Amino acid sequence: MSAFRGLVRKETLHLLRDRQTLAILLLLPVVSVLLFGFAVRTDVRAIPIVVVAPAPDAATRALVERIAESEQFLLRGTLHSEATLDRAFRAGTVRQAIVLPPDTERRLARGERLVVGLVTDASDPNTGRVMEGYAGALLRRWHAERSGPAPSGGVTLLTRMRFNPTLESVNLFVPGLIALILTIVAAMMTAISITREKERGTMELLLVSPLRPSAVVLGKVAPYVVLGMANMVTVLLAARVVFGVPMRGHPLLLLGASLLYVVSSLGLGILISTTAETERTAIMAALAGLLLPTLMLSGFIFPLDAMPRPLWLVSHLIPARWFLTIVRGVMIKGAGLADLWREVAILAAMSVALLGIGIRRLAIRLP
Incomplete structure (x- = not known):
């Protein structure tokens, strides 16, 4: 038993003398917990997004204001066409785009079904799903507010996942x-x-x-x-x-x-x-x-x-x-x-x- 205690004492002293290893052993669990605790997040914030509106109207401006007030999105501006979208998506300056029809306000006033395009960067499939859900919820709330109490044909989202359409x-x-x-x-x-x-x-x-x-x-x-x-x-x-x-x-x-x-x-x-x-x-x-x-x-x-x-x-x-x-x-x-x-x-x-x-x-x- 005394030999065992001597071995334990020797190893303990050896560990205490090796201050570099001891410091790493003590700091590694703390660093790991902090990194995992703060970095593990499934929600996404500040999504760079643009609104494509060929003919901006009151409904378009209301949507832009709603996006600007949201914590989930970072509005990059309003475009009149989709011509520059491809370059913006490839460069990563834009990760999502909402494409409105040219007669949005008129369709809402008549209670017609509104077809809205939703383009999402799916190079990260998990984040792409989350972004699609955020944008879909925002568009439905905006449509409900603009439609008012009159009967409405609803809103249809034509979703398109860029770069990874099958979400592999x-x-x-x-x-x-x-x-x-x-x-x-x-x-x-x-x-x-x-x-x-x-x-x-x-x-x-x-x-x-x-x-x-x-x-x-x-x-x-x-x-x-x-x-x-x-x-x-x-x-x-x-x-x-x-x-x-x-x-x-x-x-x-x-x-x-x-x-x-x-x-x-x-x-x-x-x-x-x-x-x-x-x-x-x-x-x-x-x-x-x-x-x-x-x-x-x-x-x-x-x-x-x-x-x-x-x-x-x-x-x-x-x-x-x-x-x-x-x-x-x-x-x-x-x-x-x-x-x-x-x-x-x-x-x-x-x-x-x-x-x-x-x-x-x-x-x-x-x-």
Whole structure:
């Protein structure tokens, strides 16, 4: 029994001495609860929406006012035709559109059946269903108010789900898995590899070579760039052949964005390796600092629009958020660089900054 107590005491002291691991073990449950508690939302708010009214009238203005007062919608304006809708949907500036007939007020006054078009971005099928329900309820309330006590033919909604008409969930999750896999390969494995070299003392041996410390670090992470891009191609082929996920945009744009994301993930992995003293600490830090935010704050599982504003602001610092927007835009929506230039520019800036900071910090700490 005394031997058992001695073993327990030894392990306890070992854990208390490893302050990095102890801190992560204590903080990880708290971070997980906070992320899941605040990020898990099924409701959607501030849906970017437009009203298409060829001949605006009093009924149209009443609908616009009702939308502007709603918390669920963010009115982007009123259009006279559907000519610019396609570009707006592909760019993501609009996610829903209500298309009214040219004689809305007259039809309501006569008590005729009103046919209204409802176009919804269904690239996220779960969010698409919620948005369709919100808009349908709003239109029915508006129709009831404008019809008054006189008999009415009612309102018929001609719904159209853009980009994912069959509401296939695989079109939502497979692009998200691409970001998750690249994060594991590029960031997590880089952090573990460099930390292992530091722990074994072999990293210092490399510094004896004529190469500069920054060149040593680049040489260590270069294979993970190739591995990450190879995994990207493999996942894309599996998504297309096995799951039937469409590729409506240009593959070169997607591969270029993937390279930027791999570089940013490498930078994050290097940053983790600069603070982690052991391989175990690097694994736990990558789990808490990379995988959880990628899952919860990128829009992979839960819609960004449903998050509280503080978490929504934090999500802007997650490279996976911008990469996932590009992946879904290219694959599901057929978007091009003209539609996604903002996301590509942000991801490129993050890649340069994270890789540069990571290499500099590691090069300084290694000597």
